[in-house]
Structures are given as structure tokens and as C-alpha cells.
Amino acid sequence: MSRRKVLEPLDIGSIRLPNRIVFPAFQANYATKDGFVTERLTQMYEKLAQGGNGLILVGSIAVSDDGAPNTNPLRLNSDKHIPGLKELFSKIKKEGTVPGVQLMHAGRQTLSVMTGYPLVAASAIPCPVMKEMPLELDNNGIIRIQEDFASAAARAKKAGAEFIELHGAFGYLIGGFLSPFSNKRTDEYGKDKALFFTEIIEKVRKRVGNTPICCRISADEYIEGGLRLEDTRNIAKKLVDAGADVISVAAGTYASMDHMSPKLSMGIGVHVHLAKEIRNSVNAAVICSDNIRSLEFADKILSEKKADLVAICRPQVADPFFVTKSIRGEPVIECMDCGNCLYFLRGENWVSCPQNPGI
Ligand SMILES: Cc1cc2nc3c(=O)[nH]c(=O)nc-3n(C[C@H](O)[C@H](O)[C@H](O)COP(=O)(O)O)c2cc1C
Numbered sequence: 394m395s396r397r398k399v400l401e402p403l404d405i406g407s408i409r410l411p412n413r414i415v416f417p418a419f420q421a422n423y424a425t426k427d428g429f430v431t432e433r434l435t436q437m438y439e440k441l442a443q444g445g446n447g448l449i450l451v452g453s454i455a456v457s458d459d460g461a462p463n464t465n466p467l468r469l470n471s472d473k474h475i476p477g478l479k480e481l482f483s484k485i486k487k488e489g490t491v492p493g494v495q496l497m498h499a500g501r502q503t504l505s506v507m508t509g510y511p512l513v514a515a516s517a518i519p520c521p522v523m524k525e526m527p528l529e530l531d532n533n534g535i536i537r538i539q540e541d542f543a544s545a546a547a548r549a550k551k552a553g554a555e556f557i558e559l560h561g562a563f564g565y566l567i568g569g570f571l572s573p574f575s576n577k578r579t580d581e582y583g584k585d586k587a588l589f590f591t592e593i594i595e596k597v598r599k600r601v602g603n604t605p606i607c608c609r610i611s612a613d614e615y616i617e618g619g620l621r622l623e624d625t626r627n628i629a630k631k632l633v634d635a636g637a638d639v640i641s642v643a644a645g646t647y648a649s650m651d652h653m654s655p656k657l658s659m660g661i662g663v664h665v666h667l668a669k670e671i672r673n674s675v676n677a678a679v680i681c682s683d684n685i686r687s688l689e690f691a692d693k694i695l696s697e698k699k700a701d702l703v704a705i706c707r708p709q710v711a712d713p714f715f716v717t718k719s720i721r722g723e724p725v726i727e728c729m730d731c732g733n734c735l736y737f738l739r740g741e742n743w744v745s746c747p748q749n750p751g752i
């Protein structure tokens with residue numbers, strides 16, 4: 394079976410990825426309450442780097458306290474967070490893997506008891522799952538959070554991150570602005586629902602120079618009144634025009650959670666068709682994710698030009714050496730699709746995996 398393409402290096406802007414395999418953002422909730430790197434987090438990422446990923450996206454990392462998605466995410470809202478991440482990134486880099494980050498603000502898809510602040514969103518409409526009423530952001534709030542993204546990106550770069558992903562997927566704050574499901578504004582940010590995001594990209598670009606910027610989006614939200622491919626094709630073009638080098642294609646929101654980390658019963662490569670359509674619409678590299686369970690299948694996606702990079706998450710949570718073992722033809726410890734790692738759905742505080750108890 395071919396694995397030729399997936400193991401090829403890829404040049405994006407200023408960096409060279411040694412292969413096309415990405416460990417995507419995976420909010421394990423393993424940081425300290427104040428968002429600092431812990432030993433447990435370091436061990437998780439060190440193994441994943443030794444496991445042969447081309448790129449690891451550390452995070453998601455909250456850009457501000459009011460944007461924290463859970464109790465213990467990493468944070469980058471202060472220079473104090475830089476040294477811990479610097480050490481972590483240097484350990485990832487030592488293994489030949491490019492260290493990147495995913496930056497996020499949770500918007501209305503969190504709880505004020507968790508953040509300690511009122512929730513904020515594009516419009517004052519509660520998330521159907523979290524059910525807490527957010528405040529509609531005014532212009533000052535918009536500018537403050539855009540600056541938070543830019544400052545967090547600058548700190549990430551200072552710490553050694555070589556790739557900056559901005560989390561516009563899954564209905565969090567940026568995704569909430571993009572979608573007619575959650576953005577009912579009548580001002581310029583409602584008329585052009587991508588404006589909040591494109592302004593963030595421009596502000597981040599000014600702070601990170603030629604470091605590649607990736608935008609993760611839900612190419613289909615799979616909800617009535619939400620984003621469909623015909624919308625996200627145009628959105629992706631606007632993001633690239635604003636300076637994005639890479640688009641990462643995901644799907645779903647909290648209201649369509651089965652698409653965020655889809656069960657295997659939804660199909661292998663369940664969202665590959667979305668990645669392909671976005672790739673055909675933009676002049677940028679595209680990351681494809683969701684139920685990519687073997688390097689052979691990953692290679693097929695890339696060889697058929699449906700994406701440029703593949704994100705493989707749960708198979709690497711179950712076995713951080715999934716990539717190297719697959720290359721050597723050794724058996725991997727398989728993800729059983731048990732859903733245990735989706736800790737928040739079970740009322741647990743952080744990730745655990747029966748296949749990888751040491752994670
Ligand atoms: C526990 C858990 C936490 C996740 N956290 C994030 C996150 O912070 N940001 C993000 O963009 N995706 C997140 N994801 C989604 C993954 O990046 C990935 O897109 C998804 O699991 C599908 O890929 P897979 O089939 O290879 O697991 C998370 C997934 C899981 C299981």
C-alpha cells in the first residue's frame with residue numbers, strides 16, 4: 394500500500410513540514426488552572442512528537458480568560474505563559490516535529506461559572522447546548538478580543554511556535570460570528586459575517602510576520618440555518634485573501650456535536666468531501682480531518698488531491714506511536730471509538746483513554 398505522498402515534506406511559507414501528518418488541537422484540559430504547561434501535558438506532546446507527526450498543534454489555547462472553554466486549558470493571555478510553552482515547543486522540535494498552536498475564544502460555548510466572566514458572542518442568543526445567555530459584543534469588545542488573538546499569536550511565536558492556527562470551527566466565538574445560526578447582527582459584522590475573522594487574521598499577520606496562519610472552519614455545520622458548503626467556500630476565499638496560508642476543514646458545532654469528533658459509524662473519512670470542495674475553491678493548503686484511521690487512507694486522500702495535509706487525532710490519542718508503527722508495519726493500539734476521551738460529555742474533568750492509560 395502506498396504511503397508515498399503522506400510522508401512527503403510540505404513547504405508552507407517560511408517553514409518545511411517533514412511530512413503531511415498533523416496532530417490537531419486536542420483540548421485535554423491538562424494545564425494548570427492558570428493555563429500553564431504541566432508535566433502531564435509535556436509528556437503527552439513529547440510522545441506525539443517522538444511518534445512521527447510532521448506538525449503538532451498545541452491547544453486549543455485560550456487567548457483570554459473569558460474565552461476559556463473549560464477549567465484547565467492552556468492560556469496565552471500573559472507573557473508569563475511564554476517560558477513554559479518555550480520549553481514544550483523546544484522538546485517537540487527536538488524530535489523533528491514542527492510545533493504550532495491553536496488559539497481560541499470559546500464565545501457562548503462555555504459557562505460563566507467556568508470562566509468567571511459573562512459569556513460573550515456575536516449576538517445575544519444562547520448556545521442550544523450550554524443554554525447560557527451571552528452578551529452581544531460591542532465594538533470595543535470586538536477590538537479587545539481581536540487584539541487578544543494578535544497578542545497571543547505574538548507570544549506563541551516568541552515561545553517558538555512556527556505555525557499559528559486560529560479556531561474558527563465548531564461554533565466557538567469566531568465560528569459563531571461566521572454563522573447565520575448565531576450571528577444575527579445588523580452592523581458591518583452581521584452584513585459581512587467573515588469580517589470579525591478577516592480582521593483577526595490581518596492583526597495576527599502584523600504581529601507574526603511570515604509565520605504560516607491556518608484557519609480552522611466548520612465547512613458544514615449540519616444544522617438548520619447554519620453554514621453550508623456554499624457559504625464556507627466563499628468564507629474560505631475571504632480568509633485566504635486576508636492572509637491565511639492554510640484552511641483546516643472540520644464540521645459541526647455544539648448543536649451538531651456528532652460531527653465534531655464523529656463516531657466511526659458515520660464513516661471513514663466522513664468529511665473528506667468538504668475538504669476537497671474547499672481545496673478546489675482556494676489557493677491555499679488544506680488540512681482534512683475526521684476518521685482518518687490509516688496512513689494508507691491518508692495517502693489516498695492526498696494522492697487524489699482532496700487535501701494537502703491530514704489531521705489524525707483519536708488514533709494517536711490511543712497510540713502516540715501510531716505513525717512510526719504504521720510506517721514500520723507494526724500493529725498499533727487501536728482507538729476503540731468508545732468516546733471516553735470526550736470527557737465533558739461524561740461530566741469528567743479531563744481526557745482519559747482506556748487504550749492509553751498513561752496519557
Ligand atoms: C477530547 C477532544 C478534544 C478536542 N479539542 C479540540 C480543540 O481544542 N480544537 C479543535 O479544533 N479540535 C478539537 N478536537 C477535535 C480534533 O482535533 C479532531 O478534529 C477530531 O477528533 C476528529 O479527528 P479524529 O477522527 O482523527 O479523532 C478535539 C477532539 C477530542 C476528542
Ligand code: SF4
Nearest residue numbers: 728729731732734746
Ligand atoms: S478514549 Fe476511546 S475514542 Fe478516545 S481515543 Fe481512546 S479509544 Fe479512542
